[in-house]
Amino acid sequence: MKILKIFIILFISIGFSHLKSNEKNNELKSKILKNIRCLICQGQSVYDSESEFAFSIKLIVDQKINEGLEEDQIYEFLKEKYGDWVIYDPELNKNTFILWLLPLLLFLSGGAIMIKKLRFKN
Amino acid sequence: MKNNFNLFIIIIFLIFCFIIFYKGLNNPNTYKPKISNKKDIPIFKAKDFNSNVYLDSEKIFEENTFYIVNIWASWCVPCRIEHPLLMELNKNKLVKLIGLNYRDNLNNAKKFINEFGNPYSQIIIDNNGTLSVEFGAYGVPETFIIDKNKKIIRKIIGPINKEIVEEIKLIIK
Numbered sequence: 001m002k003i004l005k006i007f008i009i010l011f012i013s014i015g016f017s018h019l020k021s022n023e024k025n026n027e028l029k030s031k032i033l034k035n036i037r038c039l040i041c042q043g044q045s046v047y048d049s050e051s052e053f054a055f056s057i058k059l060i061v062d063q064k065i066n067e068g069l070e071e072d073q074i075y076e077f078l079k080e081k082y083g084d085w086v087i088y089d090p091e092l093n094k095n096t097f098i099l100w101l102l103p104l105l106l107f108l109s110g111g112a113i114m115i116k117k118l119r120f121k122n
Numbered sequence: 123m124k125n126n127f128n129l130f131i132i133i134i135f136l137i138f139c140f141i142i143f144y145k146g147l148n149n150p151n152t153y154k155p156k157i158s159n160k161k162d163i164p165i166f167k168a169k170d171f172n173s174n175v176y177l178d179s180e181k182i183f184e185e186n187t188f189y190i191v192n193i194w195a196s197w198c199v200p201c202r203i204e205h206p207l208l209m210e211l212n213k214n215k216l217v218k219l220i221g222l223n224y225r226d227n228l229n230n231a232k233k234f235i236n237e238f239g240n241p242y243s244q245i246i247i248d249n250n251g252t253l254s255v256e257f258g259a260y261g262v263p264e265t266f267i268i269d270k271n272k273k274i275i276r277k278i279i280g281p282i283n284k285e286i287v288e289e290i291k292l293i294i295k
């Protein structure tokens with residue numbers, strides 16, 4: 001009877017840990033898929049798309065997660081195949097620095113103009 | 123003087139915006155990913171179309187020759203359009219054609235080959251499209267030219283045409 005109880009507890013705890021890891025993987029998968037651009041759709045992420053391409057990417061991401069790859073490694077894999085454009089969140093490099101720096105420059109120059117105007121008024 | 127400077131800045135800004143939008147409008151709406159030149163072929167295992175036996179990529183690309191990997195499917199209309207050109211390319215002894223059957227029904231794919239002819243020296247099956255992703259493809263039809271060093275040197279998105287066939291012939295010469 002005691003052995004049976006231990007067995008049941010073990011079975012339940014293994015089941016729960018398996019469910020939890022599945023849940024974690026699903027969350028990671030959704031996060032990654034929402035950050036991947038569907039290259040044959042207009043403005044849709046792979047997560048939202050039902051295209052053949054999106055279907056294949058969903059399977060590949062699933063496969064890579066199960067292989068134990070980290071989020072960044074999966075992005076690197078996709079970038080190597082399709083270029084930086086496949087990722088919605090572009091990293092700072094020589095091709096994207098204008099994209100990152102322009103808003104900052106506009107913000108700073110706008111701020112400088114405002115300060116100058118306010119000082120002039122005072 | 124100050125007003126003139128402000129006007130100058132506004133005009134420069136408007137010209138800048140105009141150039142950006144004008145260039146944007148002229149760009150084609152379809153995205154064609156840039157691939158780095160001379161990418162290695164992926165390492166994979168795939169099922170053979172005829173024997174159903176799993177083959178290693180090394181075995182598929184073992185000969186010291188140019189290869190053309192063509193992604194096709196029986197349900198793909200542009201694939202029917204490019205098929206006669208693939209049959210023509212098949213006559214060239216300097217290149218080997220590998221067909222990658224993309225997310226297809228095997229019976230329909232076999233009917234397609236029986237009806238239109240088989241230009242491929244080998245056909246491998248990509249049931250779920252993941253193998254095509256390994257190649258960096260995003261649809262069907264798509265064609266990759268692989269040189270003798272087993273590097274992908276050219277990627278053609280969409281059906282091939284006569285100009286592309288001529289270009290391929292020049293590359294493999």
